[in-house]
Amino acid sequence: MKDALINNTPAKTILVIGELLADLISENNIESLAFASNFIINQGGSPANLSANLKWLGNHTELVSCVGEDGLGDYLINEMEMAGLSPKYLQRIPKHQTSIVLVGKSTGTPDFIAYRHADMHIARIDDQLIESSALLHTTAFALSKEPAKSHILEAFAKAYRSGKYVSIDWNYSPAIWNDDNGREVFDQICGFKPLLKISMDDMERFLDRNLTVQESINALNGLNALVICLTCGKDGVWYKAKNGPWIHKPALTVPSVVNVTGAGDAFWAGFLSHFIQEKSIEKCIDHALSIARKKIESAGALYKTEHIAKI
Template sequence: MSADVVTFGETMVLLEAGSSGPLRYVNTFNKRFGGAESNVAIGLSKLGHQSLWMSKVGQDEFGEFLIQKIRGEGVNTDHVTSYSGAPTGLYFKEMRRPGDQRVAYYRSGSAASFFTETDLDEEQIAQTKILHLTGITALLSESCRTAIFKAIEVAKAHNVLVSFDPNLRYTLMGQLGEDGARQVIRDIAAKADLVMPGLDEAEWLYGTSDETEVADLLFAEGVQKVVIKNGGEYSFYAENGGAQGRVPSFEVKQIVDAIGAGDGFAAGVLSGLLDKKSLEESVHFAAAVGALVISSPGDIEGLPTRSEVLTYIEQKEGHSGGVLR
């Protein structure tokens, strides 16, 4: 059976500090995992959709751990390959003090960076409803960039919606430099149907913080839908030749872990579109998903089920549907 959403990219093992303070003083770690694309795939699975994630992991115990865990979350991992030429990537999460989390990546030359267009299952892409991509994969290596553009080509040939979250990682730009990375991200965005940057990312990419200007620049390239996230305040949405506006974020009194919230939000938007909701309604649903994610530790632990999202919206708004205004 074909998946509703196909995605691909790097997922790493996360070693989260078991106590606060600089890592030099930390003696124990909790083992978790996270990766933008697999986070979205898991988020969609929890929301009741069929998702498929492709990647390369090291031929090591960490690689086996990732496949086992992501498959256990209901994601199709049949197209993840073990690669003997490089290890699975790692990252460490440090908690200096409440509200001050830092992340250190050990991913250079990881197995996922050797992903190529030949690792793509073109038949799965051709049969899916949405192909979801991020800018992280595009910055991992030249072979990953080639795979991104090949996947878009296949999707376009089969009328598959292409979703793109720039998900900027400035530490990955060394190989290309900022200008080169900016051009690559913009080139991918121009070929997508749905683009979902954060407001700061949009400004870095297009030189303006005016959301309507950013949307118009993307529409001129052929993009059909734009969603711009502005942290805990609101999300802007616009359709090419159609409606646009802002959807307020849900108020969260205590943020436990903000990492992964954007991936949850992306899963929420895609879920809404799969359910034939309007873009506005999809963004409203996604805002609730994001709010629930930041209320829990870890990248994927807080990803909610559909019933949890609907209950949360009802509790916050006093009804079971509609858009927060």
């Protein structure tokens, strides 16, 4: 494997760095994995989902991730190619198995267990790849383990110094971070003035207590972020631009909830897709909510549905 990833992508590229893994999702809705019996394999990983959604929405995006040299790795690369993504930056390593996550299908927050191997071994990202991108995105999941953490933070620091946008889905889970509360990495990311997406569930896990929306807003108020989106599931989203007020947008009506897994990735893909086009923050949020609704109404990945015109 090369020591660094080298690239020559177009200037408006959204560079997504993080986990590509296999989701083993229960066939039926369950409250806990203790009740699961049958699982279906799906391509998973928040960054991979986001990148596929961005591509589906007509954006130029590249995914940097790491899988093992095994059958699951072959399956995931094939899935990404079916989504229209190039496998150019999907690294293969022979000594680590492709990571998997067991997921309990649910209409609420799903129960999950992660078995991590290859996903945390992302190599250093080459300066040319960073320079040729307009925006870099990652997740708390990707930042929880070395060596991926150091390489992603290094890439974000370079991007920020070069005037690039950076984006973070702070999908924090103590089951992933173990004894690390994530605060040091979170503060470091916030130093790059990110576009921050965080859910109410993420907030409660991150701060380790039950919270009201107002308590979450109070905790987020002092952050040095360009935009903050606090997603609240069926209750919509609270958002603010830097130095602006908090604004609430209700979730769009969904006649039939099919599957909420991946709705957050769909929301953020909708947001970033409009943000990179320099649309207003309100229009970015409206687009995000419409794409989230589309995902909730869909049984599988968005790229496996019909293509939609960009709003």
